Amino acid sequence: MSNSQRKGKIFQKQVLQIASQRLGLQFREEYPVLIGNPPQSHKFDVVDADQSVIIECKCYSWRSGNKVPSAKISTLNEAALYMQNISQNTNARKIIVMSREMNSTSHETLAEYYVRLYGHLLGNIEVWEVDMKTGNLQRLKP
Numbered sequence: 001m002s003n004s005q006r007k008g009k010i011f012q013k014q015v016l017q018i019a020s021q022r023l024g025l026q027f028r029e030e031y032p033v034l035i036g037n038p039p040q041s042h043k044f045d046v047v048d049a050d051q052s053v054i055i056e057c058k059c060y061s062w063r064s065g066n067k068v069p070s071a072k073i074s075t076l077n078e079a080a081l082y083m084q085n086i087s088q089n090t091n092a093r094k095i096i097v098m099s100r101e102m103n104s105t106s107h108e109t110l111a112e113y114y115v116r117l118y119g120h121l122l123g124n125i126e127v128w129e130v131d132m133k134t135g136n137l138q139r140l141k142p
Helices: 003-023 070-084 110-121
Strands: 027-035 040-048 053-058 093-099 126-130 137-141
Touching: 003 027, 003 040, 003 053, 003 093, 003 126, 027 053, 040 070, 053 070, 070 093, 070 110, 093 110, 110 126, 110 137
Parallel strands: 053 093, 093 126
Antiparallel strands: 027 040, 040 053, 126 137
């Protein structure tokens, strides 16, 4: 397992704990949910028992020189597309949780940047930002 995968797993477990406390639900990691038509199984990072809350965790940071991580943004858009096409429980609460990563030049977090540029594509998907050092959670969208 690479260092970035390890960091992502740690973040995912932290999100699971925060979501459990905040929402008062029991969650499972890497749980399959049906998406698309015809439906196919896709594993989401954190899902509650009745699939009423589905969470995707993204522990991304800015590239060196405070540059936009373009490939990571594409992966965020892909996660949003999967969430928009959940076929099992279409009323599920859908949440993308990102780690708080500040751009030292623009003073904008990566999550703020993503919502500002791509918020129009998210529909009813919520975006949360978690500070891994403090555990503080901020809801950015909607």
